[in-house]
Amino acid sequence: MADHDRLERGLREHLDQALPLAPGAADRVVAAVRARTAGRRRRSPLPVLAGLATGAVLAGVLGAALWSRATAPPPAVPAPGVSALLGGPADPSAGGGLIVDDVAFGTALRGWVVGTRCDAAGACVLAVRGTADGGRTWSPAATVHADAPAAGGGARIAFTGDRTGFVADHGLWASTDGGASWHPTGLADVIGVAPVGASVWALESCATAAPCPVRLQTSADGGRTWSAATAVAGLAGPRATMVRVSATDAFVAAAAATPSGSRLAATHDGGRSWESLPDPCAPGLLAAPAAIAALEPTELWAACEAPAPAADRAVYRSRDGGRHWELRGDTTTPGGGALGSRGHLSALALAPRGAALLALDGGPLLRSPDGAAWTAVLDGGALRLDMVDPEHGWLVTGAGTVLRTADGGRTWR
Amino acid sequence: MIGALIHEAATARTDDFEAALVTQTPRLLGIAHAILRDAGEAEDAVQETWELAWRSWDRLRDPERRGAWLRTICVRRCVRRQRGLRIRRHAEAHADVDTAGSLCGGYGRVEWELALVRLSVRQRAVLVLHYQLGYTLDECGVHLGCRPGTVRQHLARALAKLRTSLDG
Numbered sequence: 001m002a003d004h005d006r007l008e009r010g011l012r013e014h015l016d017q018a019l020p021l022a023p024g025a026a027d028r029v030v031a032a033v034r035a036r037t038a039g040r041r042r043r044s045p046l047p048v049l050a051g052l053a054t055g056a057v058l059a060g061v062l063g064a065a066l067w068s069r070a071t072a073p074p075p076a077v078p079a080p081g082v083s084a085l086l087g088g089p090a091d092p093s094a095g096g097g098l099i100v101d102d103v104a105f106g107t108a109l110r111g112w113v114v115g116t117r118c119d120a121a122g123a124c125v126l127a128v129r130g131t132a133d134g135g136r137t138w139s140p141a142a143t144v145h146a147d148a149p150a151a152g153g154g155a156r157i158a159f160t161g162d163r164t165g166f167v168a169d170h171g172l173w174a175s176t177d178g179g180a181s182w183h184p185t186g187l188a189d190v191i192g193v194a195p196v197g198a199s200v201w202a203l204e205s206c207a208t209a210a211p212c213p214v215r216l217q218t219s220a221d222g223g224r225t226w227s228a229a230t231a232v233a234g235l236a237g238p239r240a241t242m243v244r245v246s247a248t249d250a251f252v253a254a255a256a257a258t259p260s261g262s263r264l265a266a267t268h269d270g271g272r273s274w275e276s277l278p279d280p281c282a283p284g285l286l287a288a289p290a291a292i293a294a295l296e297p298t299e300l301w302a303a304c305e306a307p308a309p310a311a312d313r314a315v316y317r318s319r320d321g322g323r324h325w326e327l328r329g330d331t332t333t334p335g336g337g338a339l340g341s342r343g344h345l346s347a348l349a350l351a352p353r354g355a356a357l358l359a360l361d362g363g364p365l366l367r368s369p370d371g372a373a374w375t376a377v378l379d380g381g382a383l384r385l386d387m388v389d390p391e392h393g394w395l396v397t398g399a400g401t402v403l404r405t406a407d408g409g410r411t412w413r
Numbered sequence: 414m415i416g417a418l419i420h421e422a423a424t425a426r427t428d429d430f431e432a433a434l435v436t437q438t439p440r441l442l443g444i445a446h447a448i449l450r451d452a453g454e455a456e457d458a459v460q461e462t463w464e465l466a467w468r469s470w471d472r473l474r475d476p477e478r479r480g481a482w483l484r485t486i487c488v489r490r491c492v493r494r495q496r497g498l499r500i501r502r503h504a505e506a507h508a509d510v511d512t513a514g515s516l517c518g519g520y521g522r523v524e525w526e527l528a529l530v531r532l533s534v535r536q537r538a539v540l541v542l543h544y545q546l547g548y549t550l551d552e553c554g555v556h557l558g559c560r561p562g563t564v565r566q567h568l569a570r571a572l573a574k575l576r577t578s579l580d581g
Contacts, residue, residue: 007576008544010518014525015447015545017517025456026438033434033463120469121558122462122486124493147493 099400101155102384108392109134112179114157116148124148130179144173144182160195168193174223194244198222205237214240214254216271233265233274249297280316280325291348305345313339315371328371349385441487447541448491462487488556492535520579528578536571
């Protein structure tokens with residue numbers, strides 16, 4: 001008993017000697033919350049901080065789109081909370097309180113969103129809602145897991161067909177009933193998933209700030225069984241983006257690399273071997289690729305951005321699968337077609353006929369027919385893009401709401 | 414007229430939230446830091462707390478209860494951060510500790526810190542709520558969203574683990 005009392009007394013004394021808070025911690029939190037509640041959703045700082053530490057800021061998107069010049073003033077992106085009030089047929093967050101992280105559409109009508117929903121006591125779940133009518137109505141939210149961080153922002157969703165889908169959020173969850181129910185696959189540290197038919201690839205890395213190897217796990221049976229993880233050409237995380245253009249061809253861009261390696265790699269044999277690709281970003285001026293996009297094995301695009309507070313960014317194109325690069329546009333492009341200086345790169349999407357779309361978190365959505373001259377088509381920030389055909393596409397705004405276009409990006413709702 | 418009323422209500426909400434944000438953040442940071450033993454994680458947990466509070470700010474009718482409500486959200490966010498928590502190596506655990514402090518219960522501060530970081534976040538939350546903030550076990554259960562019996566289990570296991578670590 002004496003020992004127990006001594007332990008309790010000592011514990012009280014130790015806990016009463018408060019740990020010193022980091023200098024400016026309260027000010028930082030207050031400033032971040034003000035920014036968040038003033039109109040933009042706060043994103044997890046980990047990817048940006050880790051990216052800056054390694055000279056790379058990384059995000060990415062799979063997508064294909066045909067974008068034409070906007071003929072009407074772009075609509076404003078709803079602020080958090082306002083979207084729920086407005087509701088609307090294309091807003092899966094309405095009524096359900098879902099703050100959307102990612103969107104995946106197989107056709108113009110059939111698609112899913114994944115996001116975070118929290119109750120007043122702070123309990124948050126990661127949930128999926130689906131639509132079969134182009135977003136006019138949405139299914140009830142199906143819980144993926146009940147341990148979601150309130151800040152959200154990291155979950156990715158992908159479907160192959162109408163019934164088989166995957167959600168990557170550190171772990172990997174699967175659904176075989178069109179998103180109505182979800183079960184864990186047993187894979188951990190998954191940062192991206194890309195299914196093509198029954199072939200499913202999951203990209204793994206660590207959740208810590210320190211660089212660690214990027215690995216690939218593959219499944220040939222729709223995610224029921226998985227191969228042993230293999231390293232991806234010396235690439236290192238914690239963040240990486242995979243763009244898969246066929247069952248055998250894919251590109252991966254990572255936040256870091258081994259000292260002699262590149263941050264870009266490609267495979268053309270189903271992941272059995274990887275080829276390191278040269279970094280396209282201008283040395284000494286810009287960091288490693290912040291976003292990549294591809295529609296076919298030979299054409300790869302990359303967007304690069306300098307670490308904050310610099311605002312330099314550029315877009316590069318390769319016609320030979322990433323072995324050689326040409327600069328298409330940057331912040332110094334004359335004639336009003338520059339990439340601008342607001343926001344941070346979040347996504348790059350391509351259209352089959354060459355039009356490109358660049359999403360900036362906290363900046364405008366930019367469009368270019370050839371990558372050289374860019375035009376702002378939407379303000380307010382975009383984080384994810386998914387285009388299913390030349391006319392229909394979806395984007396996730398910085399506020400965690402979803403906007404839809406049915407006319408090639410001319411208007412959004 | 415209706416527009417003016419809406420604007421007035423929105424302004425009052427913002428002012429109310431802003432005042433709480435400025436006054437409560439240091440306290441919430443202290444709680445989060447005590448539970449997580451990691452300054453960066455604590456900042457993230459408190460940001461998440463405010464994000465959740467902002468979404469539900471108007472649901473709480475009694476402003477007097479906002480402090481307790483915020484602490485509950487904060488504690489639960491801390492516990493839920495366990496999944497993605499960057500576990501510091503034990504050798505780094507004493508980095509934040511002022512080693513010049515006196516002994517606590519016969520053990521040095523670094524020894525206490527090394528023992529605390531070996532506990533689960535939920536166990537640390539119980540210790541902080543009960544021994545540092547003075548909540549009863551029933552009240553701890555409310556903050557953590559579990560039954561008092563579960564809190565007692567966490568507490569007993571935490572103390573046993575502490576004893577093993579300190580004496581081991």
